[in-house]
Amino acid sequence: MSKEIVVSGIRSTGHLHLGNYFGAIQNYVLMQENYDCYFFVADYHSLTTHPDPKDLKANVFRVVAENIASGLNPDKVALYAQSDVPEIPELYLMLNMLAYVGELEKVPTFKEKVRTQPENVNAGLLTYPVLMAADILIHRAVKVPVGKDQEQHLEMARNFAVRFNNRYGNFFPEPQVFRFNNDTVKIMSLDGSGKMSKSENENNTIYLSDSDDTIRKKIMKAKTDAGPIAPNTEMPDYIQNLFLLMHLASRKEIVDIYRSQYNNCNIRYGDMKKQLAEDMAAFVRPIREHATELQKDETTLRMILKEGAEKARASASVTIEGARKLIGINYY
Ligand code: TYM
Numbered sequence: 001m002s003k004e005i006v007v008s009g010i011r012s013t014g015h016l017h018l019g020n021y022f023g024a025i026q027n028y029v030l031m032q033e034n035y036d037c038y039f040f041v042a043d044y045h046s047l048t049t050h051p052d053p054k055d056l057k058a059n060v061f062r063v064v065a066e067n068i069a070s071g072l073n074p075d076k077v078a079l080y081a082q083s084d085v086p087e088i089p090e091l092y093l094m095l096n097m098l099a100y101v102g103e104l105e106k107v108p109t110f111k112e113k114v115r116t117q118p119e120n121v122n123a124g125l126l127t128y129p130v131l132m133a134a135d136i137l138i139h140r141a142v143k144v145p146v147g148k149d150q151e152q153h154l155e156m157a158r159n160f161a162v163r164f165n166n167r168y169g170n171f172f173p174e175p176q177v178f179r180f181n182n183d184t185v186k187i188m189s190l191d192g193s194g195k196m197s198k199s200e201n202e203n204n205t206i207y208l209s210d211s212d213d214t215i216r217k218k219i220m221k222a223k224t225d226a227g228p229i230a231p232n233t234e235m236p237d238y239i240q241n242l243f244l245l246m247h248l249a250s251r252k253e254i255v256d257i258y259r260s261q262y263n264n265c266n267i268r269y270g271d272m273k274k275q276l277a278e279d280m281a282a283f284v285r286p287i288r289e290h291a292t293e294l295q296k297d298e299t300t301l302r303m304i305l306k307e308g309a310e311k312a313r314a315s316a317s318v319t320i321e322g323a324r325k326l327i328g329i330n331y332y
């Protein structure tokens with residue numbers, strides 16, 4: 001039986017963090033054995049914010065290195081750069097004809113950008129979900145491992161797939177969100193002000209490239225409060241997030257101790273954070289060290305990207321050929 005097709009991508013804007021790791025990469029690593037996986041660096045998507053051309057290559061190579069250091073095996077998956085697969089922008093163009101300006105303007109991530117960067121509301125931002133749909137549909141994927149923040153985009157990808165199918169004939173499956181663990185769909189920023197994110201709020205984001213000391217400092221400053229005053233009180237979200245991080249990085253007995261202290265109103269957050277800082281530093285250390293090593297070996301990274309692009313194009317070209325025919329671009 002052929003394996004189910006999986007696609008997911010990470011934008012190459014800034015260093016990867018615990019949200020990317022637990023919300024996405026950990027699922028990639030678990031899926032690589034049993035699915036036909038296409039994982040890519042969304043370098044075209046990163047252009048919406050006009051990054052310095054000098055930085056692009058290092059950004060892309062770092063994302064590749066951090067994925068491999070996290071356990072992704074390029075022999076088992078197609079690991080590639082979006083810009084190495086020209087079939088993606090071709091499908092993007094086709095899907096743009098089926099996407100309505102009105103629906104794109106209503107997307108919350110677009111509205112947020114209009115609010116936060118009014119000086120750069122470009123058409124690429126507006127059609128961001130269409131490019132994302134092209135990334136997914138180009139391999140006719142059925143499963144897409146992503147965090148909570150990407151769910152709305154995935155819903156749009158399904159809409160575009162259905163619209164294409166209705167107009168031209170059944171061709172694209174409807175891709176669904178996939179994850180092994182619902183706890184990690186949204187890792188919060190350490191100050192409790194929304195999700196951990198690559199480009200905002202650096203002091204409250206733990207990056208896979210952070211040193212042990214940086215991790216310690218950031219965790220020791222994480223938001224807490226005076227503690228619960230009644231037994232078994234529901235946790236505020238920023239405390240819940242610390243417990244989640246502890247659950248991900250520490251041994252179960254340790255989490256149980258602090259959880260029971262919380263429930264008995266005798267928790268000392270300073271002690272908890274010290275423990276969490278050590279365990280998280282130990283968790284990130286091997287990933288950081290391996291990623292640093294990999295980034296020194298550009299030849300290997302280049303080869304991995306080339307091979308990944310070949311695998312991706314083999315699949316993408318079949319889809320594009322089929323889509324062209326259905327649309328009627330079939331002249332010779
Ligand atoms: P990006 O680069 O912002 O994030 C990459 C992946 O990490 C997840 N993620 C999180 N999960 C939990 N908690 C967080 N705090 C957190 N922050 C990020 C994201 O949900 C994502 O899975 N538009 C996408 C990239 C993309 C893509 C695609 C993804 C382009 N085309 C096609 C899937 C399929 C993005 O900007 O992700």
